[in-house]
Amino acid sequence: MPIILVLDDSATMVMSLSHILKGAGYEVETGMNGREGITKLSGGLKPAAILTDLNMPELDGIGFIKEARKIASARFTPIIVLTTESGGRKRDEARAAGASGWLTKPAEPNQLLSVVKQLCPVK
Template identity: 40%
Template sequence: MNLQVLAVDDSRTMRDMIRFALEPVGFTVHTADDGIHGTEVLSQIEPDVIITDINMPRMDGFGFIDAVRDRSEHRSTPILVLTTEAAPELKMRARAAGATGWIVKPFDPMKLVKALQMVTG
């Protein structure tokens, strides 16, 4: 199962951790360092699932989720929020914007893999 993943996070360390967690189990990981870069990468690939941080420069995760959902071809692409934030109101805001799920950093690599497998069916 070769799923395409777009991981958007301003932390190079987080992008590397996501890549190290996912590539060994067969995911192809594309990365972007903020929401604007994420929308640029999104124009070039067809991800099966998107992972995004919330707190990023230029365009935050909420803006990025909105930008993804504005594209008809990505209205149903699963989006997982991977963030240090755990506030219920932020989770509700992310869901309202169109996020599929929420994972708090630091993450367990196997839980991330399982979450991606669940949302991609």
């Protein structure tokens, strides 16, 4: 099963995303901020895709994307930003850092799965 790494500082969001992704056949790894995500990637986790929030403590989404792109195994891993931010400036900043896609909260489960399935289909 493809692994999806989910990063969000809201425990409810993490559980909700995990529930939807697991229901669609994905394995899910989670972290509460960008630093936890980097620790997992540095520790050898090779997710098929990463879903990250932007506003998180310790290391925010943009910082996480920049650091993740320096890790050889995560250089080309699709990173989707899921955030309340809908502004063009933030979007450009995330894209420049290396984000592959963007979903604005509130998103529909089908929207989320459609993006994830395009990037990493479940066989």
